[in-house]
Amino acid sequence: MWEYSEKVKEYFFNPKNSGLLESADGVGDVGAIACGDALRLMIKVDPATETITDARFQTFGCGSAIASSSALTEMIIGRTIEEAMGISNQDIADFLGGLPPEKMHCSVMGYEALRAAVANYRGETWIDDHEEGALVCKCFGIDEGMIERAVRMNGLTTLEQVTHYTKAMGSCGTCGEKVEEVLARVHREMVAEGTLDAAEAFDPAAARLPALRPKVAVSPLAPAASPAAKPALTSLQKIRLIEQAVEELRPYLQQDGGDCELVDVDGDAVMVKLSGACVGCQMASVTIRGVQERLIEKVGQPLRVIPVKAGH
Amino acid sequence: MKPVYLDNNATTRVDPQVVEAMLPFFTEQFGNASSMHGFGASVGAAIRKARQQVQELIGAEFDHEVVFTSGGTESDNTAILSALETQRGRDEIVTSAVEHPAVLSLCEHLEKTRGVRVHRIPVDAKGRLDIDAYRRALGPRTAIASVMWANNETGTIFPVETLAELAHDSGALFHTDAVQAVGKIAIDIKTSAIDLLSLSGHKLHAPKGIGALYVRRGVRLRPLIRGGHQERARRAGTENVPAIVGLGAAAELALRHLSEECGRVRALRDRLEAGLLERIDNAMVTGDPANRLPNTTNIAFEYIEGEAILLRLNREGIAASSGSACTSGSLEPSHVLRAMNVPYTAAHGATRFSFSRDNTEEDVERVLDVLPAIVRDLRSLSPFWQGNGGGQAGFQPTYA
Numbered sequence: 001m002w003e004y005s006e007k008v009k010e011y012f013f014n015p016k017n018s019g020l021l022e023s024a025d026g027v028g029d030v031g032a033i034a035c036g037d038a039l040r041l042m043i044k045v046d047p048a049t050e051t052i053t054d055a056r057f058q059t060f061g062c063g064s065a066i067a068s069s070s071a072l073t074e075m076i077i078g079r080t081i082e083e084a085m086g087i088s089n090q091d092i093a094d095f096l097g098g099l100p101p102e103k104m105h106c107s108v109m110g111y112e113a114l115r116a117a118v119a120n121y122r123g124e125t126w127i128d129d130h131e132e133g134a135l136v137c138k139c140f141g142i143d144e145g146m147i148e149r150a151v152r153m154n155g156l157t158t159l160e161q162v163t164h165y166t167k168a169m170g171s172c173g174t175c176g177e178k179v180e181e182v183l184a185r186v187h188r189e190m191v192a193e194g195t196l197d198a199a200e201a202f203d204p205a206a207a208r209l210p211a212l213r214p215k216v217a218v219s220p221l222a223p224a225a226s227p228a229a230k231p232a233l234t235s236l237q238k239i240r241l242i243e244q245a246v247e248e249l250r251p252y253l254q255q256d257g258g259d260c261e262l263v264d265v266d267g268d269a270v271m272v273k274l275s276g277a278c279v280g281c282q283m284a285s286v287t288i289r290g291v292q293e294r295l296i297e298k299v300g301q302p303l304r305v306i307p308v309k310a311g312h
Numbered sequence: 313m314k315p316v317y318l319d320n321n322a323t324t325r326v327d328p329q330v331v332e333a334m335l336p337f338f339t340e341q342f343g344n345a346s347s348m349h350g351f352g353a354s355v356g357a358a359i360r361k362a363r364q365q366v367q368e369l370i371g372a373e374f375d376h377e378v379v380f381t382s383g384g385t386e387s388d389n390t391a392i393l394s395a396l397e398t399q400r401g402r403d404e405i406v407t408s409a410v411e412h413p414a415v416l417s418l419c420e421h422l423e424k425t426r427g428v429r430v431h432r433i434p435v436d437a438k439g440r441l442d443i444d445a446y447r448r449a450l451g452p453r454t455a456i457a458s459v460m461w462a463n464n465e466t467g468t469i470f471p472v473e474t475l476a477e478l479a480h481d482s483g484a485l486f487h488t489d490a491v492q493a494v495g496k497i498a499i500d501i502k503t504s505a506i507d508l509l510s511l512s513g514h515k516l517h518a519p520k521g522i523g524a525l526y527v528r529r530g531v532r533l534r535p536l537i538r539g540g541h542q543e544r545a546r547r548a549g550t551e552n553v554p555a556i557v558g559l560g561a562a563a564e565l566a567l568r569h570l571s572e573e574c575g576r577v578r579a580l581r582d583r584l585e586a587g588l589l590e591r592i593d594n595a596m597v598t599g600d601p602a603n604r605l606p607n608t609t610n611i612a613f614e615y616i617e618g619e620a621i622l623l624r625l626n627r628e629g630i631a632a633s634s635g636s637a638c639t640s641g642s643l644e645p646s647h648v649l650r651a652m653n654v655p656y657t658a659a660h661g662a663t664r665f666s667f668s669r670d671n672t673e674e675d676v677e678r679v680l681d682v683l684p685a686i687v688r689d690l691r692s693l694s695p696f697w698q699g700n701g702g703g704q705a706g707f708q709p710t711y712a
């Protein structure tokens with residue numbers, strides 16, 4: 001059981017400002033159901049003073065997610081947008097008397113939702129274009145910008161902290177190197193700006209612990225070197241098997257309101273396009289792993305399933 | 313208000329009769345069974361009796377097939393590591409994707425450090441093992457197949473007798489983690505082909521830190537723990553006598569209560585399950601309802617999250633557990649729910665209620681009284697819930 005502060009419990013058991021806000025001026029949606037937490041923040045703004053006159057939330061998630069959302073609404077009501085935007089995720093955590101380190105992502109979710117809601121109020125699009133490479137963690141739909149903001153704002157120095165604050169890398173782990181790159185780049189910039197001591201900057205070489213390696217890059221059913229491996233398939237045979245397996249899976253995904261289409265096969269990389277409900281957070285880790293395991297089982301070889309965007 | 317404990321798959325209350333049986337072995341009968349004097353002799357007899365009580369519970373042919381260990385985890389580790397050593401020329405393990413970490417973490421470690429090939433056989437949406445895949449994975453290099461008797465999260469029972477025969481067909485040993493099955497369903501190991509079986513005391517009203525490994529006569533065992541000659545040199549270390557006596561007493565009680573488990577306890581579970589499904593829509597039972605432990609139900613409530621449910625239940629004095637991500641400190645639903653491809657709208661809201669003979673009708677009533685309101689309340693907070701029609705419409709995450 002988590003050690004939650006009294007304040008977290010209070011805001012979880014009796015959340016303030018929950019529910020729909022009729023005719024909201026700005027709505028910010030972050031997270032996804034597949035990721036385990038999601039927050040819709042709705043704000044009402046007095047245009048003359050840019051003051052947030054009301055705020056409501058709806059949250060799918062654990063105790064601290066609900067408490068963080070509710071706390072955020074309490075903190076922003078009556079403030080101007082400018083003041084509200086000055087609230088950091090740490091402020092939300094502090095307001096609640098602290099959060100367990102593993103739960104800090106709940107406060108980050110609130111911080112991000114406020115930005116999304118304000119952008120929506122102003123009629124701006126809020127980073128909704130994941131340019132190639134911008135999306136770092138496909139399992140949880142975490143982009144580079146969010147990681148950078150969390151690192152800068154909270155002075156994060158380790159990969160573990162990045163996971164605690166953003167959830168990035170918290171599932172299949174295959175984005176580990178990408179996260180390392182982002183952390184290293186942001187730290188280089190922070191050192192140059194004088195906001196981080198060079199000695200504290202992240203060093204990918206030193207941080208490379210076995211535990212941070214991809215957890216399931218290759219399926220257990222088909223480890224690399226085995227003397228008793230099946231006879232090699234021709235590429236054509238392999239692609240046929242993959243096609244077959246994907247076809248077999250589709251009805252299954254369709255049941256959940258999603259779908260999956262084979263786009264390309266390149267070596268052991270299988271590109272698939274997910275649509276419908278599967279896109280919840282770009283790639284529900286549940287779905288991608290399921291698909292990957294079925295394919296590997298069918299083909300009897302290591303494969304990596306990579307989600308590609310529609311229109312690829 | 314009397315607390316309602318429905319988390320018996322996590323651990324059980326030590327039966328007062330078990331405590332009573334144990335007490336003398338902390339006080340008067342403190343001897344070492346190996347000693348050549350009267351203090352040791354009575355203790356040796358007590359251990360022998362406990363061994364027979366466990367033998368009887370699992371239907372073993374000989375009492376010396378029972379080796380006392382520190383619990384389920386040690387038994388699992390001993391069985392698998394031993395097989396890799398005794399099965400010459402065989403270096404592969406066949407297991408399931410839904411085993412307890414006591415098996416899966418060990419396998420992962422062996423894969424990484426010793427290059428052991430591990431086949432993790434998938435399960436279907438009801439958590440049933442893919443027998444064809446199991447059969448295909450077995451081969452001349454399989455040292456051991458290890459499949460749990462019953463799954464701790466869903467209660468799904470695996471056809472271990474058949475699996476054991478299939479393993480033998482390829483010359484492999486068969487081990488089953490029966491930690492959740494022993495004491496809940498009838499087991500008669502002597503009529504099966506199972507070579508090794510793990511059980512744990514604290515799941516059947518004995519203390520924590522005591523368990524046993526059944527080793528069929530004739531099956532070679534390489535001890536995990538070396539030292540003195542206790543347990544016929546198969547598990548060294550001065551015996552934990554009070555705990556062993558406790559496990560024996562608990563085994564005897566479990567056998568006596570077995571029909572109650574399959575009758576009264578099952579009826580309580582069924583009432584809770586039916587009552588919840590009747591009162592709460594968008595809820596689904598995970599696992600295989602047709603082939604399940606009598607004490608377990610795992611219900612996934614759509615559009616809400618498990619930790620939130622547990623915290624609210626806890627405030628009402630009700631203890632249950634969840635396969636949701638947030639409760640474990642990991643960020644994803646449990647490996648069991650993922651292996652079953654439980655729809656992601658529901659996986660995060662999976663809640664397990666596990667009964668024991670300690671539970672009563674009132675316990676069921678209490679949950680039926682409070683849980684529907686908790687679910688309703690949490691759904692009213694959820695952006696995915698759109699009233700009775702179910703959920704999901706309209707939420708537009710900007711990250712996706």
Ligand SMILES: Cc1ncc(COP(=O)(O)O)c(C=O)c1O
Nearest residue numbers: 383384385412414464489491512
């Ligand atoms: C299926 C299963 N195997 C093994 C264990 C571990 O047993 P122990 O806690 O006695 O080490 C447990 C319980 O935690 C279990 O449920």
